[in-house]
Amino acid sequence: MGEAERPYSADDGVLALSEAPPSPARRAAQGVDALRHGWPIRIGRAPPLLAAETASGDVRADRMLISHARGVTLKLANQSAAAVPEAPVAMRAAEPLLLAQALAIADPSADLANPLKGPFKALSIDWAEEAQAALELARIAGILPAFLIEPEPEGEAVSLSASDLAAWHNLDTLRIAARAHLPIAATDNAEIIAFRSAHDLREHVALVIGERNANRPPLVRVHSECLTGDILGSLKCDCGPQLDAALHAMASEAGAQNGWGILLYLRQEGRGIGLINKMRAYRLQDQGFDTVDANNRLGLPDESRDFPVAARMLDLLGVSSVRLLTNNLAKVVALEECGIRVIERIAHQLPANPHNERYLATKRDRAGHLLT
Numbered sequence: 001m002g003e004a005e006r007p008y009s010a011d012d013g014v015l016a017l018s019e020a021p022p023s024p025a026r027r028a029a030q031g032v033d034a035l036r037h038g039w040p041i042r043i044g045r046a047p048p049l050l051a052a053e054t055a056s057g058d059v060r061a062d063r064m065l066i067s068h069a070r071g072v073t074l075k076l077a078n079q080s081a082a083a084v085p086e087a088p089v090a091m092r093a094a095e096p097l098l099l100a101q102a103l104a105i106a107d108p109s110a111d112l113a114n115p116l117k118g119p120f121k122a123l124s125i126d127w128a129e130e131a132q133a134a135l136e137l138a139r140i141a142g143i144l145p146a147f148l149i150e151p152e153p154e155g156e157a158v159s160l161s162a163s164d165l166a167a168w169h170n171l172d173t174l175r176i177a178a179r180a181h182l183p184i185a186a187t188d189n190a191e192i193i194a195f196r197s198a199h200d201l202r203e204h205v206a207l208v209i210g211e212r213n214a215n216r217p218p219l220v221r222v223h224s225e226c227l228t229g230d231i232l233g234s235l236k237c238d239c240g241p242q243l244d245a246a247l248h249a250m251a252s253e254a255g256a257q258n259g260w261g262i263l264l265y266l267r268q269e270g271r272g273i274g275l276i277n278k279m280r281a282y283r284l285q286d287q288g289f290d291t292v293d294a295n296n297r298l299g300l301p302d303e304s305r306d307f308p309v310a311a312r313m314l315d316l317l318g319v320s321s322v323r324l325l326t327n328n329l330a331k332v333v334a335l336e337e338c339g340i341r342v343i344e345r346i347a348h349q350l351p352a353n354p355h356n357e358r359y360l361a362t363k364r365d366r367a368g369h370l371l372t
């Protein structure tokens with residue numbers, strides 16, 4: 001007779017699943033997931049926070065947490081409790097805020113449709129680290145960085161601590177998950193390699209063009225996802241033409257010069273703020289803000305990409321020296337800091353068009369890109 005299946009008991013020395021303490025990585029992942037679902041979170045000793053963008057239902061609160069930049073646009077930064085530059089801002093409204101009102105406050109791209117807001121009173125925060133973590137968690141989740149504080153009804157909050165976020169950036173779990181031959185328009189000699197990490201649902205890929213040559217460092221392009229430019233042919237940026245030109249440059253190296261190339265395609269839309277926030281930044285650009293100010297007005301960093309992940313991908317591909325196609329010195333510095341030798345930087349400037357002239361000028365003048 002077969003042995004019956006039975007549950008483990010504590011007497012077997014096995015911790016029941018419900019008793020196992022969640023790891024920082026798990027708590028960080030659950031925090032991001034909660035924000036995307038519109039569930040409340042509780043970070044350390046901070047009160048429960050509910051994301052203004054994703055929450056639903058008949059919820060209200062008389063306080064909100066926003067980023068300092070948003071506090072500036074709401075004219076709170078002149079109040080002493082919000083006077084510390086870059087620090088998150090808590091504010092109290094005269095009447096409890098419903099979700100629709102909170103969202104109107106959170107989204108500056110809708111300011112023209114909702115001009116009358118406030119008055120609000122800035123409040124001092126004695127949980128600044130947790131507030132900062134909440135805003136960063138919102139960026140990772142790709143939502144607006146704005147929260148109702150202590151919403152009513154409160155709902156069941158997902159708990160984490162501010163330090164758990166470090167686990168989100170841990171690259172130890174990044175692995176090559178699959179590879180396949182992929183003929184592309186530029187060449188039929190290419191292999192696509194997909195990467196997966198336990199924490200992050202975004203799957204980065206590498207495209208290796210030509211045959212590996214241990215004696216010649218590959219031509220490498222670290223390209224960040226731009227759905228509008230790469231797929232739809234948007235003229236607002238230079239991403240599509242840069243991607244195309246990089247693939248052709250690698251194909252020609254592979255064909256004529258016995259060289260090879262690697263495209264690293266990083267799923268970090270909008271320089272790390274996500275597609276939907278990038279759309280909001282575009283609306284602000286249509287109102288006259290440049291690409292840097294538009295991000296900041298949303299309460300988001302103008303640059304939040306993770307370049308160490310590119311270095312880790314190169315490690316996993318067994319590549320330690322590269323010739324890098326870029327106008328952005330930050331990419332060179334970031335790779336070198338992670339132990340990848342950039343033996344040459346090759347300019348990667350494509351002709352401007354009337355729609356992206358200002359964008360390119362801003363990259364040159366405000367983000368330090370080497371563009372002429």
Ligand SMILES: Nc1nc2c(ncn2[C@@H]2O[C@H](COP(=O)(O)OP(=O)(O)OP(=O)(O)O)[C@@H](O)[C@H]2O)c(=O)[nH]1
Pocket residue numbers: 222223224225226227236237239242268269270271272273278281282291295325326327328331348369
């Ligand atoms: N937030 C935001 N992101 C943008 C805007 N225009 C383009 N992007 C994003 O900017 C990123 C451009 O990436 P890359 O071309 O790899 O990098 P780069 O910093 O321009 O540097 P190069 O290597 O010189 O091209 C992509 O993630 C785009 O989605 C914009 O107006 N706002």
Ligand SMILES: [Zn+2]
Pocket residue numbers: 226228229230237238239240
């Ligand atoms: Zn683009």
